[in-house]
Amino acid sequence: xxxxxxxxxxxxxxxxxxxxxxxxxxxxxxxxxxxxxxxxxxxxxxxxxxxxxxxxxxxxxxxxxxxxxxxxxxxxxxxxxxxxxxxxxxxxx
Numbered sequence: 718x719x720x721x722x723x724x725x726x727x728x729x730x731x732x733x734x735x736x737x738x739x740x741x742x743x744x745x746x747x748x749x750x751x752x753x754x755x756x757x758x759x760x761x762x763x764x765x766x767x768x769x770x771x772x773x774x775x776x777x778x779x780x781x782x783x784x785x786x787x788x789x790x791x792x793x794x795x796x797x798x799x800x801x802x803x804x805x806x807x808x809x810x
Contacts, residue, residue, distance in 0.1 A: 718776065718777075718778065719776070719777050719778070719779060719780045719782075719783050719809055719810070720774065720775075720776050720783070720809065720810040721774065721775045721776075721777070721780075721783030721784065721786070721787050721807070721808075721809050722772060722773070722774050722807070722808050722809075722810075723772070723773050723787045723790065723791060723805060723806065723807045724760065724770060724771070724772045724773075724805065724806045724807075725770065725771045725772075725773075725791075725794060725802050725804070725805045726768075726769075726770055726802070726803040726804040726805070727768070727769045727770070727771065727794075727800045727801065727802060727803065728767060728768060728800070728801045728803050729741055729742075729766070729767045729768070729769060729799060729800055729801075730767070730799060730800075730801065731799065732766045732767045733766065734766060735764070735766060737766070738766055738767070738769065741799050741800060742759055742769055742771070745757075745771065745794065745797060745800060746758075746759075746771070748793065749773060749790050749793065749794070752790075752793065753775070753786050753789060753790050753793075754775075755773050755774060755775045755786065755787075755790060756773070756774045756775075757771060757772070757773045757774075758771070758772055759771055760772045769800075771794075773787065773790055775787060775790075780809055783809060784809075787807060791805065
């Protein structure tokens with residue numbers, strides 16, 4: 718069994734309140750979960766309007782499968798118009 722984890726540091730353009738931030742993050746988390754069947758959570762910067770950290774986890778039988786799912790999830794996030802990826806880290810257990 719392989720566990721893949723990617724963590725993204727995000728800058729959220731145009732957020733003027735925590736409500737704006739929650740709306741964007743909920744949309745991102747729901748899209749990632751529904752499209753790739755991954756677990757997603759906000760893991761840091763809970764009280765900052767334009768900053769967020771999301772962690773995404775996938776479990777599979779082969780590392781290649783986990784890499785493929787996380788790469789596709791990363792691509793979806795990079796193309797999101799309201800979130801800019803500042804940094805990302807990927808690891809496998």
